Amino acid sequence: MSVPVLLAVTGASYEDALVDALGRAPGLVVVRRCVDLADLLAAAATGTARAALVDAGLRRLDAEALARLAAARVEVVGLAAPGDDAGERRLRQLGVCAVVPADAGPPAMAEAVLRRLDGSADRGAPGGPGPEPTRPDEDPGGGAGSLRGRLVAVWGPTGAPGRTTVAVTVAAELARAGLPTLLADADTYGACVGQVLGLLDEAPGLAAAARTANAGGLDVAALARAAREVAPDLRVLTGVSRPDRWTELRPAALSVVWERARSLAAVTVVDCGFCLEQDEELVYDTAAPRRNGATLATLDAADVVLAVGAADPVGVQRLVRALPEVRGLAPQAELRVVLTRVRRGPVGSEPQARLTETLERYAGVHGPVLVPDDSAACDTALRQGRSLTEAVPASPARLALARLAADLATQGGAPGQGGPRRRRWLRVGA
Ligand SMILES: Nc1ncnc2c1ncn2[C@@H]1O[C@H](COP(=O)(O)OP(=O)(O)OP(=O)(O)O)[C@@H](O)[C@H]1O
Ligand SMILES: [Mg+2]
Known part of the structure; x- marks a missing residue:
C-alpha cells in the first residue's frame, strides 16, 4: 500500500517538475498539495497522511509548526532546491533530519520518506531536534x-x-x-x-x-x-x-x-x-x-x-x-x-x-x-x-x-563517549 504524503512546496521553482515526478514515485501517493503552512497543518491534523514533503522556503515554517506535525504523527522530509545550502541548513537546524535535493528523483524521495517512517517506528515518536549538522569550522577539539x-x-x-x-x-x-x-x-x-x-x-x-x-x-x-x-x-x-x-x-x-x-x-x-x-x-x-x-x-x-x-x-x-x-x-x-x-x-x-x-x-x-x-x-x-x-x-x-x-x-563516560570532560569553548568569537 502506498504511503499518503502531503506536499508543501508552493511557489518553489521546481514545483511542477516535482509534482510530475511524484506521480511516478514508488510507494508514495500525494493526498494533498498544500498552499501554505496553515493548509499543511490543517491537513496533517486530519490524520490522512503519514509524511510531508516540505520545501525549505515554506513561509512561517518554524520549530513550533514542526512540533505540531510531530504531534499529528506526520514525518517530515525536507526538500531543498539544488545549491540551496542555506535552506538545507535551516531545515536541519529546525530539527528536520531528512533533507533531500528537490531534483533527487522519485525513487530517492520515496526512499527518504520510507526510511523516515521506518526510523519513527523505532523512535516511538516523530520529530524532535536533530543533532547540529557538522561543520568543519565548528570544532572545539575532538570534532x-x-x-x-x-x-x-x-x-x-x-x-x-x-x-x-x-x-x-x-x-x-x-x-x-x-x-x-x-x-x-x-x-x-x-x-x-x-x-x-x-x-x-x-x-x-x-x-x-x-x-x-x-x-x-x-x-x-x-x-x-x-x-x-x-x-x-x-x-x-x-x-x-x-x-x-x-x-x-x-x-x-x-x-x-x-x-x-x-x-x-x-x-x-x-x-x-x-x-x-x-x-x-x-x-x-x-x-x-x-x-x-x-x-x-x-x-x-x-x-x-x-x-x-x-x-x-x-x-x-x-x-x-x-x-x-x-x-x-x-x-x-x-x-x-x-x-x-x-x-x-x-x-x-x-x-x-x-x-x-x-x-x-x-x-x-x-x-x-x-x-x-x-x-x-x-x-x-x-x-x-x-x-x-x-x-x-x-x-x-x-x-x-x-x-x-x-x-x-x-559521571557520563570517558572523553569521546558523550560524557562531560575538560575541553575548550567552541571558538565562535562571542
Ligand atoms: N542551604 C540553604 N541554607 C539556607 N538558606 C538557603 C539554602 N538554600 C537556599 N536558601 C535560601 O532559600 C531561599 C530560596 O532559595 P532559592 O531561590 O534557591 O529557591 P527556589 O526553589 O529557586 O525558589 P523559587 O520558587 O523562588 O524559584 C533563598 O533566600 C536562598 O538564599
Ligand atoms: Mg528559583
Whole structure:
C-alpha cells in the first residue's frame, strides 16, 4: 500500500517538475498539495497522511509548526532546491533530519520518506531536534560530531526549596573544575538567575535563543552569542524578565536549544519551574502554549534530574509525592534527590539520619544529597550577587553542593563517549 504524503512546496521553482515526478514515485501517493503552512497543518491534523514533503522556503515554517506535525504523527522530509545550502541548513537546524535535493528523483524521495517512517517506528515518536549538522569550522577539539554535553535539570516542588541556589552553585562548581558549563534559567514563574548572579542587564538570553531556534537559525555560534560568559568556563542564559513572557519559552524551541547546548558546553544546568501540570483541558489543543512546557521539555531532554526539596516535613512530603511524576516525565534520566536547609529545628535531632531514612522508606530514595542550613552564607551570596562558590567558599552549603558537582563531573563516560570532560569553548568569537 502506498504511503499518503502531503506536499508543501508552493511557489518553489521546481514545483511542477516535482509534482510530475511524484506521480511516478514508488510507494508514495500525494493526498494533498498544500498552499501554505496553515493548509499543511490543517491537513496533517486530519490524520490522512503519514509524511510531508516540505520545501525549505515554506513561509512561517518554524520549530513550533514542526512540533505540531510531530504531534499529528506526520514525518517530515525536507526538500531543498539544488545549491540551496542555506535552506538545507535551516531545515536541519529546525530539527528536520531528512533533507533531500528537490531534483533527487522519485525513487530517492520515496526512499527518504520510507526510511523516515521506518526510523519513527523505532523512535516511538516523530520529530524532535536533530543533532547540529557538522561543520568543519565548528570544532572545539575532538570534532563537532563527537561532542555531546550532558543536560542537568534542577527541579523542585513549590515552596522555594532552593532550586536556583542548587542550580547556580552546581554550575559554578562545574565551571570552577574546568568544565565549560552553561547555566540556563527556564523557570517560567520566577526567573531570577540573572539577578542572583548580579547581571544587571536583563537581556532575555534564553528567550532570544528560543526565538532563533524557532526560526531555524540557532547554531552553536548563535547560542554562544546569546549566552553571556560571566566567569571562565561559565556561560549564562538568563530567563524571561517578566513572568508574563513565559510564552517565549515554547517547548519545541527549547528542545532545539538544549540539543545545541550539548554541542556548546560539557554540562548544561537548567533551573526549572516548579509546576509539572500539563494543563489537561488544553491537551487536545496541540497548538495552545503551555506554561509548564518549558519544564516538561527540559525534563524530557535531561540526562540527570536534581530533585530539590526543603528539609522539613512539608517540603519532604511535597517532594515524595511528586517524585513518581518526575520519574515518569524523565524516565531516561538519573534522578538525584537534594534536600536543602538541613537542620534540627523542623525535624528533630540527627536530621541527616532521619531525612535519609524517611526518603528511603517513603520514596525508595537512597543516598540523598543533604545541604546544611546556611542562611548567613546564602544571604551574603545574594547580597553580593555572586554564587556561594565565589562569595563564601568555606560555607557548608557550598561544600555539600561542590561534592555533588564533583560527582556529576566524573559521571557520563570517558572523553569521546558523550560524557562531560575538560575541553575548550567552541571558538565562535562571542
Ligand atoms: N542551604 C540553604 N541554607 C539556607 N538558606 C538557603 C539554602 N538554600 C537556599 N536558601 C535560601 O532559600 C531561599 C530560596 O532559595 P532559592 O531561590 O534557591 O529557591 P527556589 O526553589 O529557586 O525558589 P523559587 O520558587 O523562588 O524559584 C533563598 O533566600 C536562598 O538564599
Ligand atoms: Mg528559583
